[in-house]
Amino acid sequence: MSDEDEGGYWLRLFKDKMPAGASVTAKLSANPRVLYCNAGRIVVSDGTVVEADQAWFGTGTVSWAVDDDGAAEVWRWELTPLDVMPEPDLGTGIVTDQLSGDIISTIAPTEKWLMRCDSVRFPPSGVALLHTHQGPGIRCLREGGIRIDSGGHSHKFAPGEAWFEDGREPVFAAAAEEGCTSFIRVMILPAELKGKSSIQYVNEEDLDKPKTQRYKGYVDECIDH
Template sequence: MTGDNGVTTCTLRLVEDVLPPSAQPVYLPAAERAIYVVEGDVTVEQPDGCQHQRADGAWLGGAPVALLAGSTGARLWRWELVAAGGEGDGLLRSAPGSSSALKLKADLEFDRRQDWLMRCDRVEFPKGGVALTHVHQGPGIRCCLYGEIRIDTEGRSGTFPAGHAWLERGYEPVLAPTTEREETAFIRCFILPRACKSRSSIRYVRPEDAAVPKTQRYHVFGERFITLGA
């Protein structure tokens, strides 16, 4: 949805899909999306080729796709950026034996003067690790893979164990401590200015925190330039 204030509103959603072993293909229409394989493996077919992904791998693209689960099935986290107010909710409805559930969705505003990219990555913490108070250059939805993380922002606090998702708008400062009981990791898909390509988007709010050794580790699965509302 495009407004007259120089802003485009899009919906970012995270859906969890569970595909049974060696099931018939699941077809998805074109959308700017990232698919992370939580368990099992999947082949992503698109008009100009295909790509096989095992657990802890991710695929990014914008074309219509067919998903083919491997011999043990697959559990997927699927992020999609679509036009706000568009038809459909992204859930699988014509795939017998498969299931899907909406974990989180949010309407987000983007400056049309900016060009954007989608990035999918994994962030890992040791026991008791913390991301010091920071902002990002764009919004995104995260989902805890294992462990537990607390998100403190704008006077609000929420705790997210494995399988739970949350939104960060980017411009709202976040302090993110993790549990002392075990290591923690989350998977993130967020939308950034194209100038952030291959660069970290994090900015620390307090100047003294920028020089402190950081406990978190990052692995970028991929990023690609996108068209808003496509």
């Protein structure tokens, strides 16, 4: 899919570092969005309090703020039409970095979609056997370390680093040998997968092997597009 394709979408991940007392004053577009609080505590404009390791989902315009007595770090996933540009300045004192972003091209645009946010956690030396997913997504490492092998390439990621997976290219993941490893991800999936796993193992002999990864769900919401 090219940038000129009508009806296309971007999935992007931003990191918003907010000092004590900061608030979002920019008018963000009304699009599907997940706010994951990686550290601290935020209060969303609809009154929802989001603590560390919690997530919020919405599709309308939104703002959020930090209490006067503590800073916060928010990981913000947004699904937007190709012609919607990211807001570069959320408000005074807020530092925003785009960690990852790509055009959604591996899920049929005519399908009703699902926006899912969950975490994947591995024990020391845990692995995710060669697999695909039924839709694209962006992951961001929260703790530990991980090696991702895909498409003939191998990349290692540290906490706070993010990567995009299109879902179709098989992936093998290996967690660090010491300590637990976890990442947060947001995927765009067919709506019929609500409440169901999206993973598909490439090798039949892996289907019945023990799986070391464990999952925690935050958001599983159908979206219009």
